[in-house]
Amino acid sequence: MSFFQAFPDNCTHMENLFEDGEWAILEWSGTGTFVGEFAGFTPTGKSYTLRGCGFFHVVDSKIQFQRGYFDKLTWFTQIGIPITSESDGTA
Structure with a gap:
């Protein structure tokens, strides 16, 4: 299921x-x-509030490169997802 289906609001x-x-x-x-x-x-029915930052390289009005950061530990903790090697992408 997509992010927007999981978090429709x-x-x-x-x-x-x-x-x-x-x-x-x-x-x-x-x-x-x-x-x-x-x-x-x-x-889980739990809500989150999160902050992040995105960096964009734009050439001729088109995004050529994008990178972003946010605190995944805070997000997962707020919505009740356990922090494991599988959920944090280090597996």
């Missing part, structure tokens, strides 16, 4: 947007409720 808010030439940085916050299966985990 997902909402992302732009906190700050910075631009320097071909580079942009977006700081964001997001909320949602875990109501559908996600990554093999059963929904």
Whole structure:
């Protein structure tokens, strides 16, 4: 099941947007409720509030490169997903 099916009330808010030439940085916050299966985990009905940051290289009005960061431990803890080597991507 997709992220948007698992968290149908997902909402992302732009906190700050910075631009320097071909580079942009977006700081964001997001909320949602875990109501559908996600990554093999059963929904818990718990909500989350999360902050993150995205970096974009934009050339000719097209994103050429994107990288983002957020605190997965905080997210998983808030929605009740156990932190294991399988869920943190280190397996």
